[in-house]
Amino acid sequence: MNPKKLTALAGVAALALALAACGGGDEGGEGGAGKTLNVLIAANTQYPDEFAAWQKDVSAKFKARTGAEVKFETFASANDELTKIQTSVVSGSGPDVYAVGTTFTPTAYSTGAFVKLGDEEWNKIGGKDKFNPATLGISGPDEQNQVGIPWVSRPFVMAYNTDMLKAAGIDKPATTWDELGQQAKQMTKGDEFGLAIAYKDNFDPWKFVWGMSVQAGNPLVDGKTAKLQDPTVQKAYDTYFGWLTRDKVVDPAAVGWTNPQAVAAFAKGKTGYFMLTTPTAINSLEQGAVKGKWKFALLPTVPPGATTRPADGVEAASILSGDNLLVADYSKNKDLAFEYVKLVTDQETQLDYYKKFGNLPANAAALQTLASDPQLGPVTEAAQKSVATPFTGAWGDIQLALTNVAVQSLPDLGKGSISTQQIDSRIADAQKAAQTALDRAK
Amino acid sequence: MTILARPPEKITAKKEQRRRGVTERQRPLWLLTPGGVLMVLVILIPLAVALWISLIDLDQYTLRRWVEAPFIGLDNFVEAFGSGLLNSIWISVSFSVLSTIATVPIGIAAALVTQNKFRGRGLVRAVFLIPYVLPSFVVATVWRTMLQPDGVVNAWLSKVGIEGGLWLTGPRSYWALILVEIWAAWPFIYLMALAALQSVDHEVHEASAVDGAPWWPKLYRVILPYLRGPVLLACLLATLNHINNFTLPFVLFGAPAPEDVNVMPMIVYVTSFQSLRFGLSAAMAVLSLVLIAIPLFVYLRAVRLDVHEEGGRR
Structure with a gap:
């Protein structure tokens, strides 16, 4: 064969291979209990061991409830997260659930890559009422266009x-x-x-x-x-x-x-x-x-x-400070994603998370149990009097x-x-x- | 004689022709394919994408359907010049050139000092390399701690009666950046100079010894000319490295950076990852690439790093 043709052919083959490799990122797919839910969450450098234990614990509970696995992926900084969102948004594949900081939620919303929450979605996770009302302040531009589900509060x-x-x-x-x-x-x-x-x-x-x-x-x-x-x-x-x-x-x-x-x-x-x-x-x-x-x-x-x-x-x-959970629009496991959100916003899981990491619950009932703690009284009050940034x-x-x-x-x-x-x-x-x-x- | 001499000539000519034919026409160029494909994938395609992004209005709002982002021609470039890029270019270039100028004498001096054998030379050479092998992040973190208003540097300065002041904000931050860059980058010049020194033929030293040349003329007229080429190359590479250095200013000063150290990589970073103006930042990045390409091009033309020609001569 002519060397030039051979070169071209090899080039095309390598390119095709590389592109195929880039495309194959989806996990789970169609397989009932064999599904995997991908969750992107901030790394906890302060309590790394406890954080690993918490992930294991939540995975086990999630498996017991749904039969599916949770795979946690962590990011070290807001920039890492942004990069991940960018690449996922562009490619249309990546984590199913994102934990996103409150002040970053409007930016995430503006990409249009996340599920807007209607009554049906809110009901799936146990209703809007279960949250501290203040924490819903930065879920979306208005009541009809909410994407963020309050997960934890870190009021100042x-x-x-x-x-x-x-x-x-x-x-x-x-x-x-x-x-x-x-x-x-x-x-x-x-x-x-x-x-x-x-x-x-x-x-x-x-x-x-x-x-x-x-x-x-x-x-x-x-x-x-x-x-x-x-x-x-x-x-x-x-x-x-x-x-x-x-x-x-x-x-x-x-x-x-x-x-x-x-x-x-x-x-x-x-x-x-x-x-x-x-x-x-x-x-x-x-x-x-x-x-x-x-x-x-x-x-x-x-x-x-x-x-x-x-x-x-x-x-x-x-400022209304903490993390929201966002479900990706491209996710093929949206039901599982909402199951996960429900699990981690339940009173019990929220209190457990507070005890391990000091992040206040977004769950209203869970927050109420902490209000009597003299050290935390002002903090729970601040959580209720937090105001969302524009x-x-x-x-x-x-x-x-x-x-x-x-x-x-x-x-x-x-x-x-x-x-x-x-x-x-x-x-x-x-x-x-x-x-x-x-x-x-x- | 002439008749007899002809046939051998013909044979050599034919032989040569055939050999050239083998080397030029039938060279196994396809062996370059893996490298070529990698270059296309890793360099050319991203470069083309970057160029394309610099021409479209890509931001957080259009990111999701980036292929459909509106084409706005050179608007990003126009805006880049209007949003402080020229100032950043000036800061970047002056900072890089000053850092290079300062590191050259230090690097060459260190190379000369460790050229002759003495006890512990290996150790000294190893110690000289410490700043170079330390990760930039570590260097910047340590210096940031030392340059705090109540840090070690100011404590030492006050001992000799100098008021330290702020090193990490305001006009002094520029000099702090240069200082740390010099500290971290001089071993590169040292390495290149050392390599050049070792390539000086032994005969040269002997000849100057036989001629009885004192040390200074020997150094100035005999040894330093040997260093010229490699050190010039080192200067070019070092300057480009300084211009491209992002970690050092980012860790030292944080984002947003003080205006005096708003170097090009910082302004590109902030535009891209804090303002999320990907189109605008791509335009800035393309402009800085052009800027970097100019000295590189001039240098490559000047020295003609053509291995093939040189090989042919030998």
């Missing part, structure tokens, strides 16, 4: 050092941001500081700004309009930066802190409040000098500069723009002062980015 709260508050003559933790600043000043002296804040964290800063703005009546997104260039947002950044530059109630080193570093600082027992944490930090706190001398409290819900919340303000104690595919970009204001302001914070003009010009940039993202939203 603050932790405070009981000894330090007592020593400063403070009898109960602050409920307004102004009061918080005042108390922080009372506790700041020598090497002791009022607040621990992770200024360099890539996720924390926007949560403060969103919370204070929502409490002041500005949800940041109004339909297709971004409302970042607004006095409420300006006041929020001013307060947030002011703790460090004006009030000097934060350790100057906090300019370089991420959230775990702020946890570590608070755990040393020389900080009054640690803003923005979740029950997953309990272990770290109990291992530090602060052991036995700290409690959780709700984050303030009255906006800065006010003593009561304005009429249009929302009592947002936390449900738009543009939210990822808006969140990024809000964080970027903080990131680009760090050098000024390091120098010890930041002007209103500087804040305003950075907010203007953020507004532009947010509006561009909203204009693209479909």
Whole structure:
């Protein structure tokens, strides 16, 4: 044979082989009890052994109920998950059930790759009523278009050092941001500081700004309009930066802190409040000098500069935080997928999951059993008073723009002062980015 | 004589013709097939797909039916230039060139120092390679810890009376990035220089010894010219590596990065995986590929790395 022809033939053969290999990813297929359900779930680096045991346990229960196997696939970071969703969405095959973070749910929804939940689907998993109503806030853009089934909550709260508050003559933790600043000043002296804040964290800063703005009546997104260039947002950044530059109630080193570093600082027992944490930090706190001398409290819900919340303000104690379960549209095992969702959102499984990993139940009855726990009381309350961030595919970009204001302001914070003009010009940039993202939203 | 001499000539000519015929026409080119197919699969097809994506409006909303995503021509490229890419290109290029310039003297000096035999030379050579073999992620994590506002670096600086300040945000982050890159990358130049040094013929050393050349002229006029080719190649490769380095800035500064270190890989990453603008980020990636291809092309033309020709000469 002519070498050229031979080359071409070999090339085509190899290509065909490779493509065939790419295509063969579906498992299960038509086989009754021999089916396998694929579940994509975040890896748990904090408790890897317990997590493996939990997976085994759930698999066994699922097999007993349905006869089918569950195969767990884990992802290490949100990016891994996104990549997995991308490839699955493009190829139309992959995991049947995804565990997706709440703030990422709108983005996942915008791909249109997940099953919209009608009455039939909700009934399959035991009805909508079994969930803490607040957790349904980010399941979809409206009641008719929900894709996310609440699985676990990780509401944000603050932790405070009981000894330090007592020593400063403070009898109960602050409920307004102004009061918080005042108390922080009372506790700041020598090497002791009022607040621990992770200024360099890539996720924390926007949560403060969103919370204070929502409490002041500005949800940041109004339909297709971004409302970042607004006095409420300006006041929020001013307060947030002011703790460090004006009030000097934060350790100057906090300019370089991420959230775990702020946890570590608070755990040393020389900080009054640690803003923005979740029950997953309990272990770290109990291992530090602060052991036995700290409690959780709700984050303030009255906006800065006010003593009561304005009429249009929302009592947002936390962003609606946690994980939702999404069933893939392309799944050939949708019934099994809903069976799995039902299993892991049942009261018993939810409480077991809480005990192992510290994630609060989304199941209302299960959450209620924890409300009487004095340590968890404020956290369960925060779970009920969580408010969803705007449900738009543009939210990822808006969140990024809000964080970027903080990131680009760090050098000024390091120098010890930041002007209103500087804040305003950075907010203007953020507004532009947010509006561009909203204009693209479909 | 002339008549007698002709026939042998004819024979050689014929022989040569046949041999050339074998090498050129009947070369077993099909043996290249596996490599060729792999290249098509691993390089050409993804490259073509990337080029295509850079011309369509692909984002989270169109991802599901990406084949049907609207074709928007060069709009992504126009938007890329409008969204800070030029600034990122400037940061990337200046950072890479500065890092390369700084690593060359260190690398060559280290190679010269370990050229002559001494006790413990093996150990020193091994130690020199540590920064190079450490994963970039580890290097960046360790440096990030050291460069914290209350970290080791600032503690040392304050001991000698220098106020450290912030290394991981603001204008200083640029210099922090260069510093860490130099720390991690100089052994590459060292390796290439060492390899070149070892290829210097023994006679050259003997000849300069016989001529009584002092060490500096010997180094400058005799040895360094031998290093020129390999070190230039090393410079090119190192610069391209610096430009493409994503792990180091990402782990050191996180995303979104401070404006001063918003290098090209970072802006492509954020556009792609945080803003989910795949079309726009593909356009940025294509532009950076073009940028990288320019020095590569110039260099390859200049040195003509044509093995075949060289082999023929020998």
